[in-house]
Amino acid sequence: MSILRFRTSRPALPQVAIAAVTRACILASSVFNKLVKNETLTKDDKSPVTVADYSAQAVINTILSRTYNDDLIVGEEDAGDLRATSASPLRNRIVDLANEALTAELRPGERADWGVGPGSALTADQLLSAIDRGNYAGGRTGRMWTLDPIDGTKGFLRGEQYAVCLALIINARVELGVIGCPNLPVSAADPSGPRGCIFVAVRGQGAAQVPLTDPFTSTPTPISIPTFTQENLNLLESVEKAHAKLSFNERVAQILGITRPPTRMDSQAKYCSLARGDGAVYLRMPTGVGYKEKIWDHAPGSLLVEEAGGIVSDSRGEPLDFGLGRTLGENFGVIAAGKDIHSKVLDAVKRVKEEEAKGQSMFK
Numbered sequence: 001m002s003i004l005r006f007r008t009s010r011p012a013l014p015q016v017a018i019a020a021v022t023r024a025c026i027l028a029s030s031v032f033n034k035l036v037k038n039e040t041l042t043k044d045d046k047s048p049v050t051v052a053d054y055s056a057q058a059v060i061n062t063i064l065s066r067t068y069n070d071d072l073i074v075g076e077e078d079a080g081d082l083r084a085t086s087a088s089p090l091r092n093r094i095v096d097l098a099n100e101a102l103t104a105e106l107r108p109g110e111r112a113d114w115g116v117g118p119g120s121a122l123t124a125d126q127l128l129s130a131i132d133r134g135n136y137a138g139g140r141t142g143r144m145w146t147l148d149p150i151d152g153t154k155g156f157l158r159g160e161q162y163a164v165c166l167a168l169i170i171n172a173r174v175e176l177g178v179i180g181c182p183n184l185p186v187s188a189a190d191p192s193g194p195r196g197c198i199f200v201a202v203r204g205q206g207a208a209q210v211p212l213t214d215p216f217t218s219t220p221t222p223i224s225i226p227t228f229t230q231e232n233l234n235l236l237e238s239v240e241k242a243h244a245k246l247s248f249n250e251r252v253a254q255i256l257g258i259t260r261p262p263t264r265m266d267s268q269a270k271y272c273s274l275a276r277g278d279g280a281v282y283l284r285m286p287t288g289v290g291y292k293e294k295i296w297d298h299a300p301g302s303l304l305v306e307e308a309g310g311i312v313s314d315s316r317g318e319p320l321d322f323g324l325g326r327t328l329g330e331n332f333g334v335i336a337a338g339k340d341i342h343s344k345v346l347d348a349v350k351r352v353k354e355e356e357a358k359g360q361s362m363f364k
């Protein structure tokens, strides 16, 4: 906690991060209903990025810079494609959306000294520079934020789960994680009830959930991973087949005697669901094409699960290393689960890998 508070003259970190994530969540959910075809680009790696991803990164980086102006940011997006003359309609839309989100009225409990609220609009140049503040390369030492302005962009485009994800990393250790899930039911027990949750984890202080509708004055609900019975055990996994090897999960579930069907959802909403006990195991097995996981896809979610009493490792059981730069390097895939289940899942994963290796050698 001393590290988090070392800048005593500045506003408390979780509140600023929550304000930034909340404003980006409101922006994203308002965009969804009005999104038109030419507001989505395809990046070099063939993945989609929308005006919502760009505007959310502009908003959060601007808020962080206003409050902690020397902090470095490792953000997913960059403004390169937006600087082309042909991108001006997209750029204009991003400028409007970002300014609207930054200058919207303060909500109950929200404070202007967090870098938000009514004020003058920023220019396109200022907002594109804000997006590009996310270009830090990361590394082993120092203090940095990592931001995924919309995690699960494909889920966002389908109207399903997505998450706005922000984490503070100090000397390669995640100290604070904030995840906003605009489409996640407040209670999994009431799936058609109110939606929109913010999850917060501070290292050493636990994990909690607040409603997106009132994140500053409502009392945070502490969350922790419950004990699962055999009948309740299940897997949380990606929707996108290109992101994780779901056939592998099926075999792991079989070995573990899991009968409850898997819950498929996009984004770090999986870590959030695990942390509050909606599902038992988040299993993300690499597809085998050498993809390197990105730190912004796992930093806040992994702290949330650890602070909720769980264990997070890669698919070989190694701890996730957030000190290698923008990627997790040789950390392939993820196994996240409660303390009592994690080692059993890891053993099952090792067994399936052995089975696969044997199967392959038979055909050599």
Ligand SMILES: Nc1ncnc2c1ncn2[C@@H]1O[C@H](COP(=O)(O)O)[C@@H](OP(=O)(O)O)[C@H]1O
Pocket: 047, 076, 148, 150, 151, 152, 153, 154, 155, 238, 239, 240, 242, 243, 244, 265, 266, 267, 268, 287, 291, 294, 297
């Ligand atoms: N081949 C691949 N293997 C694993 N993850 C991948 C991948 N290609 C893209 N991703 C990541 O998967 C994330 C979504 O994860 P999930 O499948 O759990 O919803 C994407 O985040 P973005 O949507 O922020 O780009 C992207 O970073």
Ligand SMILES: [Mg+2]
Pocket: 047, 048, 049, 076, 153
């Ligand atoms: Mg992306």
Ligand SMILES: [Mg+2]
Pocket: 148, 150, 151, 152, 296, 297
């Ligand atoms: Mg992502």
Ligand SMILES: [Mg+2]
Pocket: 053, 076, 148, 149, 150, 151, 152, 153
């Ligand atoms: Mg993203």
